[in-house]
Amino acid sequence: DADVTQTPRNRITKTGKRIMLECSQTKGHDRMYWYRQDPGLGLQLIYYSFDVKDINKGEISDGYSVSRQAQAKFSLSLESAIPNQTALYFCATSERGAFTDTQYFGPGTRLTVL
């Protein structure tokens, strides 16, 4: 079984709808992250969490919110989806440790907003 899972894997929705993307991990890592990837733009950090009570905005948090329900679960919500949020979304985890912050990614969620 995969260590980092994301659901759904693909989603098509309409403008204005509320969408939740879910991420679960079995790696036992404290740190979790949400990224979006657009063609040619690389990965952009949306939100990150270093433990259950710690939530931080990334570089592009506007229009998104998150919830860290447990150490293993980190959800991303789009309260009112818009077409320019069409992208590939990745969840990632990492283990706390100086200089060893390797990221482990989920398989991604492909979101299309019409």
Added chain:
Amino acid sequence: RKEVEQDPGPFNVPEGATVAFNCTYSNSASQSFFWYRQDCRKEPKLLMSVYSSGNEDGRFTAQLNRASQYISLLIRDSKLSDSATYLCVVNVGGGSYIPTFGRGTSLIVHP
């Protein structure tokens, strides 16, 4: 100026060739450095960390030049299976180690 910059390529090379990519970073306080590989529409996966003294893993060699603020990745004896996008990742910020990704360099290895 973006914090982490890479030449997007594509680098188009024949099998067996040696190819090198560079990645520059702007924050001199950056602490740790990585190369990730991403296949088309798949998740990025760690290829190798980059240590101050340089490090090698089979056909792959990574170097760090702190004075000039860049890291490099050298691939020797390229294989068709090396075709992918290579992402440079730099952890910046005092103690928080928030990763910053470059946009990636595309490599195409042809027969």
